[in-house]
Amino acid sequence: MSDYILQMEHITKEFPGVKALDDLTFQVRRGSIHALCGENGAGKSTLMKVLSGVYKAGTFKGKIIYEGEEKKFFKIKDSEKAGIAIIHQELGLAKNLSVIDNIFLGNEIKSNGVINKDEQYRRCDKLLKKVGVDVSPDIMVRKLGTGVQQLIEIAKALNKNTRLLILDEPTSSLTEADADNLLNLICELQKDGITCIYISHKLNEIFHISDMITVLRDGQTIVTKPVSEMDVDKLVAYMVGRALTERFPYVPHKSGEVVLETKGWTVHNPDNADKLLLDDINIYARRGEILGIAGLMGAGRTELAMSFLGALKAKPKGQLYIKGKEFKVKDPNSAIRAGIGYVSEDRKGYGLVLMADLKNNMSLASLDRITKGGILDKNKEIANAKKYILDLRIKTPSMLQKAQNLSGGNQQKVVLAKWLLTQPDILILDEPTRGIDVGSKYEIYQLMNQLVEQGVCIIMISSELPEILGMSDRIYIMYEGKIRGELSKDEATQEKILHYAAGGE
Ligand SMILES: Nc1ncnc2c1ncn2[C@@H]1O[C@H](COP(=O)(O)OP(=O)(O)OP(=O)(O)O)[C@@H](O)[C@H]1O
Ligand SMILES: [Mg+2]
Numbered sequence: 001m002s003d004y005i006l007q008m009e010h011i012t013k014e015f016p017g018v019k020a021l022d023d024l025t026f027q028v029r030r031g032s033i034h035a036l037c038g039e040n041g042a043g044k045s046t047l048m049k050v051l052s053g054v055y056k057a058g059t060f061k062g063k064i065i066y067e068g069e070e071k072k073f074f075k076i077k078d079s080e081k082a083g084i085a086i087i088h089q090e091l092g093l094a095k096n097l098s099v100i101d102n103i104f105l106g107n108e109i110k111s112n113g114v115i116n117k118d119e120q121y122r123r124c125d126k127l128l129k130k131v132g133v134d135v136s137p138d139i140m141v142r143k144l145g146t147g148v149q150q151l152i153e154i155a156k157a158l159n160k161n162t163r164l165l166i167l168d169e170p171t172s173s174l175t176e177a178d179a180d181n182l183l184n185l186i187c188e189l190q191k192d193g194i195t196c197i198y199i200s201h202k203l204n205e206i207f208h209i210s211d212m213i214t215v216l217r218d219g220q221t222i223v224t225k226p227v228s229e230m231d232v233d234k235l236v237a238y239m240v241g242r243a244l245t246e247r248f249p250y251v252p253h254k255s256g257e258v259v260l261e262t263k264g265w266t267v268h269n270p271d272n273a274d275k276l277l278l279d280d281i282n283i284y285a286r287r288g289e290i291l292g293i294a295g296l297m298g299a300g301r302t303e304l305a306m307s308f309l310g311a312l313k314a315k316p317k318g319q320l321y322i323k324g325k326e327f328k329v330k331d332p333n334s335a336i337r338a339g340i341g342y343v344s345e346d347r348k349g350y351g352l353v354l355m356a357d358l359k360n361n362m363s364l365a366s367l368d369r370i371t372k373g374g375i376l377d378k379n380k381e382i383a384n385a386k387k388y389i390l391d392l393r394i395k396t397p398s399m400l401q402k403a404q405n406l407s408g409g410n411q412q413k414v415v416l417a418k419w420l421l422t423q424p425d426i427l428i429l430d431e432p433t434r435g436i437d438v439g440s441k442y443e444i445y446q447l448m449n450q451l452v453e454q455g456v457c458i459i460m461i462s463s464e465l466p467e468i469l470g471m472s473d474r475i476y477i478m479y480e481g482k483i484r485g486e487l488s489k490d491e492a493t494q495e496k497i498l499h500y501a502a503g504g505e
Contacts, residue, residue: 002068005030005164005195006051011062013043013050013219015405017397020046021060022219028164028212033186033196035206035227038216039239039437040409041395044199045088047216048166052086053079066164085157086166091149093141093156100124100137103156127155131185147178154185165189166197169408171205172435173345175297176463183209201409201437203232215239240439247438248470249446255473256287257324259339259457260308260426264318267307267481277303277314279481285426285457290448292472293461294497300481301461302345305428309335309342323425336365341424343416345431345461351415354404358396359385361403361414366421388417391447393440408435416444420451427451430461445471465494479503 006028013021021043028034036044049055051064053073064071066082073079076086093102103124109116124137131151141149150170157165167186171179186196186209200206206213207227214224215238222238237243265281278300285291295301307316310329320327322338329335332342344351352361363370363381370380385399392413396406403411412435419427429448433441448458448471462468468475475492477485477500485500 003029004065005067007063007065008047008051009063009065011047011050011060011064013046013055013060017401020219021050024062024216024219024221026214026221027224028195028197031190031193031195032211033190033198033209034212034214035210036197036199036214036216037206037235037239038222039395039439040413040435041407042216042239042437043219044216045168045407046219048086048168048197048199051079052076052084052166054086080160083161083163084166085160085162085164086168087150087153087157087170088168091146091153093149093153095142096140098138098140099128099135099144099152102141102152103127103137103159105156107160123159124155127159128152130158131155132181145178147174147181150174150178150182151185154182154189158189162194164195164197166199168199169201169435170198171200171202179205201435203235203438206235207232217241236438239437244439244442247442248467249442249449250471251449253288253290253449253452253473255289256455258284258321259287259323260285260459261321262318263321265307265320266317267303267312268314270313276481277312278307278316281318281483283476283483285459287425287455287457288452289473290452290458290460290471292468292475293459293478294463294465294468294475295478295484295501297463299478299501301478302430303481304478305342305430305459305461308340308428336422336424339425341365341419341422341427343419343427343429343432345434351418352403352411355402357400357402358389358394358406358414359399362388362417362421365418366423369421369423384421385417388413388420391443392417393443409437409440412436413440413444420447424456426457426459428459428461431463432460433462433464433467441467465497468492468497469494477501 004027008026011021011024026047038044050060053076056074057072071082100120104120109119121137131154133148133151135144135148170182174182183205190196198210210227212224213227213230215222261284262281265278266276267278269275269277293301303312306312308320309332311332316329320329327338359381362385370377389396389399394413395410403414433444436444452458460472469492473489475487476483477497479501487496
């Protein structure tokens with residue numbers, strides 16, 4: 001038996017105007033955890049889609065040798081049968097089915113042609129134990145948190161006798177604790193002999209779990225090395241093609257007048273009368289500062305942003321002042337007119353029209369700025385798109401590319417451009433660098449500095465403590481809908497933030 005469970009040879013995959021994979025070779029040792037790294041648009045997800053039959057045999061060039069045999073997969077089912085499971089960037093469970101129904105969907109246990117429920121429950125119990133999830137098999141998936149859903153996807157994969165598990169940015173929307181659980185599980189599965197290909201932009205995770213690292217750039221393999229021969233600086237240099245000496249380009253900012261202030265800002269929870277979504281929030285934000293908002297997932301950070309936009313079901317109580325005047329929250333459009341921009345954490349839900357091209361997506365929130373007498377100024381739209389494709393280094397063959405064809409990280413950059421074009425006074429960034437590669441992160445931070453210098457007030461919601469600590473002038477920490485603490489740049493440490501975020505006084 002060969003040492004390699006997988007050998008992908010001379011793989012080339014083209015889309016109109018894009019060579020996503022360019023004569024690429026990739027080999028994975030049996031039983032290893034193999035990290036696949038590279039900038040946004042490098043080709044990671046495409047390579048895994050080629051492997052798993054999302055792109056069927058014949059639509060790409062090259063050979064896939066799996067467990068010693070050349071394979072041709074024409075659909076995902078084919079690769080599943082061979083023992084390959086892929087867990088994508090987006091969650092793939094049916095939200096309105098129970099846990100057990102999801103696990104056995106299309107893979108029922110039958111005796112004499114009838115579904116054997118008892119056996120399914122027995123097997124389900126075992127699988128849930130294996131992945132460390134303690135929920136009823138009958139609970140609806142939609143009632144579960146993202147972290148648990150992710151683990152159930154893995155349980156589902158294990159049920160199919162998976163020998164090669166592919167995870168494409170599995171932790172990008174998980175809490176720290178859920179992410180830790182997942183990483184531990186992957187290491188457990190390795191002990192059972194399961195091989196794992198792991199894609200992530202979180203470098204600490206990569207060094208924590210992987211044995212081997214492959215870096216892709218522009219659809220080609222740049223290097224494959226054991227983790228013992230890599231360090232963060234080397235890895236970053238391979239990814240971006242140059243050394244990156246500092247990660248956070250912080251410059252002290254000169255903050256100006258208060259542009260946003262809340263008094264007694266409170267929102268009821270429409271799903272739970274006993275709990276408040278936002279509880280007596282009294283905060284302010286100044287022109288020319290980056291205000292960080294830290295807290296654990298579910299602390300109410302996104303709800304706070306949405307409440308300013310009038311995007312919550314429940315109506316806020318209390319006062320919101322924008323540029324010194326009380327602002328009555330109505331709907332997102334009036335909030336945009338009042339000077340608020342919001343880059344959402346959920347780019348698919350709120351950020352993008354996937355079927356529209358990149359240039360249209362960018363203009364969406366600023367149509368009134370580029371429309372005169374009811375006519376869209378096309379030249380202006382094109383000039384804007386050109387500028388931001390360059391400034392944010394968006395990887396695309398043209399501004400006419402549909403948003404859905406961009407890689408995950410590049411979609412996020414388009415959403416950012418869209419809001420920058422509204423020239424907001426107050427720009428709320430919700431997890432602005434989620435899914436963004438290290439090189440582009442740096443560029444986004446620099447852009448934030450530029451905006452702040454021009455007098456924009458940036459409110460940055462982030463779960464990444466290094467980013468909060470590295471870029472914020474001042475930090476609020478939220479816990480259960482309340483502001484638990486406030487720290488200046490000089491006072492702030494990782495320990496203090498975590499203390500408040502866990503509910504400490
Ligand atoms: N369906 C498609 N149609 C056209 N181009 C595509 C399509 N899918 C991917 N691409 C292009 O192929 C290239 C590789 O994309 P891919 O999604 O594999 O990148 P990635 O390495 O996974 O990036 P990220 O880290 O942002 O997720 C990108 O330039 C992308 O725009
Ligand atoms: Mg990807």
